[in-house]
Amino acid sequence: MNEKLKTAVQIGIAIIAVIFIIYGVNREENETVLNKAVNICFECIGLG
Amino acid sequence: MKIKNPVKRKLLQIAAFGFSNFHIGNFKGGELYTGAWKKFCNPGLNCYSCPAASFACPIGALQAVSGSTNYNFSFYVIGFLLAVGILFGRFICGWFCPFGLIQELINKIPSPKIRLWKGFKLIKYIILVIFVLLLPIVATNYMGMGKPAFCQFICPAGTLEGGIPLLSAHSELRQTIGFLFSLKMFILIATILGCIFIYRFFCKTLCPLGAIYGLMNRISIYHLKVDKNKCISCGKCAQICKMEVNPVKTPNSAECIRCGACASVCPKNAIYLSFFSSKYKNKNKKNNQAINESEHTCFETLNK
Numbered sequence: 001m002n003e004k005l006k007t008a009v010q011i012g013i014a015i016i017a018v019i020f021i022i023y024g025v026n027r028e029e030n031e032t033v034l035n036k037a038v039n040i041c042f043e044c045i046g047l048g
Numbered sequence: 049m050k051i052k053n054p055v056k057r058k059l060l061q062i063a064a065f066g067f068s069n070f071h072i073g074n075f076k077g078g079e080l081y082t083g084a085w086k087k088f089c090n091p092g093l094n095c096y097s098c099p100a101a102s103f104a105c106p107i108g109a110l111q112a113v114s115g116s117t118n119y120n121f122s123f124y125v126i127g128f129l130l131a132v133g134i135l136f137g138r139f140i141c142g143w144f145c146p147f148g149l150i151q152e153l154i155n156k157i158p159s160p161k162i163r164l165w166k167g168f169k170l171i172k173y174i175i176l177v178i179f180v181l182l183l184p185i186v187a188t189n190y191m192g193m194g195k196p197a198f199c200q201f202i203c204p205a206g207t208l209e210g211g212i213p214l215l216s217a218h219s220e221l222r223q224t225i226g227f228l229f230s231l232k233m234f235i236l237i238a239t240i241l242g243c244i245f246i247y248r249f250f251c252k253t254l255c256p257l258g259a260i261y262g263l264m265n266r267i268s269i270y271h272l273k274v275d276k277n278k279c280i281s282c283g284k285c286a287q288i289c290k291m292e293v294n295p296v297k298t299p300n301s302a303e304c305i306r307c308g309a310c311a312s313v314c315p316k317n318a319i320y321l322s323f324f325s326s327k328y329k330n331k332n333k334k335n336n337q338a339i340n341e342s343e344h345t346c347f348e349t350l351n352k
Contacts, residue, residue, distance in 0.1 A: 001266070009267050010134055017130035024124025029113050030087040033124065036112035037086035037096040037104040043200035044097040044108060045211035046229035047221065 053308045057143055061152075064144040067102065068092065069209075074099035078217020089125060091132045092145030093257050095203070097210030099217075107180060107257050108199050108206075115184035115194030129260055137268030138261045141251055142305030147205045151250055154243040162245050163292055168253045169303065175202065176256035198256060200228070204236040205250075247290040252303065262302030270323050272299045272306065278318035285310035285319060295319055 001009075024030065042048035051059075068090050071081040080099055090103035106125055113122035132140060141148050155161075175198065183197035199206050211232065215222050242249030251258045265271075274296050286294040288309050293301045295310045299319075311319040 006267060010269055013130055013134045013264075013267070017127045017134060020123040020127025020130065022127075024122065024127055027119070027123070029119060029122055029124035032113050032116050032118065033089070033104050033109040034084070034087040036109065037101075038080060038082040040080060040214060041095075041097040041108065041112075041196070041199065041206075041210070043196050044095055044203065044206035045214055045221075046200075046207055046232035047211075047224050047226075048195065048200055048228070 053312045057307060060143050061145075061149040064092065065146045065149050068094045068146045069098060069100035070102040071100045075213055075217070078214050089128050090146075091136075091140045092148065093205050093255060094146045095199075095206040095209040097206060097214065099210075099213055101209070105205075107203075108196055111180060111184040111194075111196035111198060114181075115188070115196060117192045120185050129257075130264075133261050133264035134268055136261075136270050137265040137300075137306065138258065138302075138304060139268070139270050139306040140261055141255075141258050142307040145251075145257075147209075147255075148248060148251060148305070150208070151243045151248045154240055155247050157244050159244050161247065164246050164249070164252055171253050172255055172259040172262075175254060176259040180256045201231065202235060202254065204232070204239040204254075207232045207236040248305070251305070252291070259302075265302050265304060266300045268300075270306065270321070272304060272311075273320045273322065274299050275318040275320070278316045280316055280318075282315060284313045284315065288313045 074081060078099060080097065081102060085102050086096065086104050088103050089106040089109050090101075091106070093107065094101055094103070094105055096104045096108055106129060110122050110125040110129075113119050113125060179198040179202060184194035186194070187197065188194045207229075211229065215225070215229075239250050239254070242253075246252065272295060276296075279296055281296065285296060289295065289304075290309070291301075291303045291305055291307075293304045293310075295301075295304070298304075306321060308321055311317075311321055
């Protein structure tokens with residue numbers, strides 16, 4: 001992959017990442033993450 | 049005083065481990081940290097059911113969101129993984145992953161070290177697709193809720209960091225132990241044994257987070273570069289690499305965790321780890337200038 005194409009891909013992915021994060025926060029996915037992370041995850045510890 | 053690369057890396061790994069597991073006091077009562085920081089994902093693999101955990105595990109969070117009734121895809125977590133991946137690639141695995149540090153310490157146990165058969169390295173991609181991406185969305189109950197299949201059936205980090213401490217602290221939880229916990233304990237023991245003989249056995253074979261970052265290694269901004277003009281093909285870099293990568297052939301291999309061991313051992317300083325290609329070019333330019341100047345001085349001396 002030449003340098004110019006690589007830079008374009010990097011910029012493209014960085015922009016997509018930022019848009020995804022903003023959209024995810026906007027539809028309150030981070031609250032779902034918080035809700036899961038503050039309670040004991042029975043699946044994670046092998047009981048679920 | 050300049051700190052050597054392996055020492056620098058180990059110090060950063062310890063700092064990242066401490067930062068990711070800041071609430072050590074919670075081990076005593078078997079409670080979890082419940083603050084707002086758990087909205088954020090940890091860049092490395094660290095179970096959010098570990099009493100000390102400060103952040104959410106990205107793989108657990110990805111499954112939790114995509115398996116919930118409200119969503120089928122996590123823009124938030126995928127966006128986070130893309131952002132971290134495009135910036136650092138598997139540099140995160142080598143320098144910031146708490147479970148990576150645990151594996152490296154286990155590997156210090158004196159034993160014959162063996163190389164892993166290449167085919168095993170593909171297992172982590174299968175796990176990523178089936179257990180992390182597909183099953184939480186497809187295998188749902190009547191309410192449309194999926195379970196975090198990777199956490200439930202595989203993750204040894206969850207058993208070690210979350211399962212054992214929580215079950216030790218809560219007798220009521222111990223009464224619910226069944227086949228699933230035995231399966232997870234078996235995977236944990238197998239992983240520990242694997243790590244004794246094989247460097248970062250879990251990273252190489254099972255880690256879905258390593259698979260994601262590894263796929264982004266080819267295009268990540270932080271990258272490894274080899275100056276083919278300087279390289280004398282001595283093979284020292286490939287020999288020292290514990291991830292079994294040949295940096296000269298595949299500098300941006302999906303297995304490279306950017307530990308920098310190859311760059312430290314290179315006798316010609318032909319290997320660079322950098323965010324910017326310009327830094328590499330400048331270094332090259334300076335080196336070429338130095339060579340030209342020394343050649344010029346030699347010619348002048350000979351002429352005299």
